[in-house]
Amino acid sequence: MASRPVASGLSEALVAQGPVGPRDAARLLDVPGEGLHDRVVRDLPGLLRRGDLLVFNDTRVIPARLIGTRPEGGKVEALLIRDLGDGRWLAFARPAKRMKPGHKLAFEGLSANIADKRADGSVVLEFDRSGRAFIAALEQTGAVPLPPYIRGGTADVRDRTDYQTLFARRDGSVAAPTAGLHFTPALMAAMADAGIATAGVTLHVGAGTFQPVRVDDTDHHTMHAEWGEVPQATADAIAGARRVVAIGTTSLRLLESVARTGPMRAWSGETDIFITPGFEFRAVDLLLTNFHLPRSTLFMLVAAFAGHERMKAA
The missing domain is CATH 2.40.10.240 (QueA-like)
Structure with missing residues (x-):
């Protein structure tokens, strides 16, 4: 795949430099089958269905x-x-x-x-x-290793807590699984009341997540391997779920790594999966993710999941 079709301009003024408060007040762009709808993250319970399963990444960012x-x-x-x-x-x-x-x-x-x-x-x-x-x-x-587009990568004392998700418990990441940053205890309670279940996986996010694709042909881009684990309880929950909702690209990449070789199961090891348009998704039905930089592997993943034209429109 050529990387140039996923390159576009981005104004630095559009990049948030800190979290909104409360976290679940962050804006959410809902992209259903047709159209685009402006919402906020706390609207999620009304957008999902009873029996759906949210899969979070429970990695914790270390001051790397x-x-x-x-x-x-x-x-x-x-x-x-x-x-x-x-x-x-x-x-x-x-x-x-x-x-x-x-x-x-x-x-x-x-x-x-x-x-x-x-x-x-x-x-x-x-x-x-x-x-x-x-x-x-x-x-x-x-120090917390912020991505370069947030205050030039310079962290302050607030980032020790601001750059951790509600679910963070296993030390090992150099970057946060940022989709999880928008969840609060109140939102999780609303999810439970709506009959929406949750499960956890671990993928320790490496520095490669900051790296843009610098080659014109993505076949020549090298992904750094990251360590991950899917517990048996999560594999069982996925098997019984109505729909699987990956909270973030890290959760999605791990689940799809396991699903490439058969049904979902307990698993641990390293993955260097690189998802580009044309990929066949086998594990995940819905994805909650942040906006991503042009010409990044994460934007390519989202374009593969939802369609390049829809992502350009979004």
Whole structure:
């Protein structure tokens, strides 16, 4: 597929720089079979049906941006991408040219050795601690890695809570599953009253979610793998649901990854699924998602799900 058809202009003035309050007062564009309708997120219970199932991503954003120093005293910035286990993390670090295997990086309260450097410029950092001790130190040292279109990627203290969903419980993401940010306890109670069920999955969102498609042919675009899990209880709920409503592209990508190889089931592992127009959806009936940047993999996914012309109209 050519990437140019999904490129278009976007005014920076249209990009929100913070959450609306309350969260479920955010504007919602309803795109049914025909037409477009302006609503707000708290209208959702009236747009769905009894027996529908909402599937949320329960990942939690970690403060994955670290500022530190190199042995010779120069500044270094690292963005953690993925937990490799035992205190080892895949990361992007800059200045990239100065990142050499064997070098030691010092951060406030943490230190790491560069264990490896990969062809794509990423590095494997081996920290001086792991598990809960590492996360505790990261909470004190790191910053929330906002996408570049929000205040230039510069986080403040409010983002520690503003950039987490109501469902966040499993540490591991460097970006929020943003569709879930619009839900409140009051909205969830209204969903339950309307007979709409909920279930959770986990997909730890990686830095690749920020990356635009830079090639003209999407067949040449490389997706970074992300770790995910579908619990058995969620697989069972999907099997008994009237319709499956994915809350966000991360939930959709994980469910469709599993469905590619058979019926929905308990699953865990890595996925690098790249959904473009022409994809056959097998798991998800409806999608709640935010607006996405032109020429992004997420816009391509939404165009595949709802149709490119409908998305251009929206």
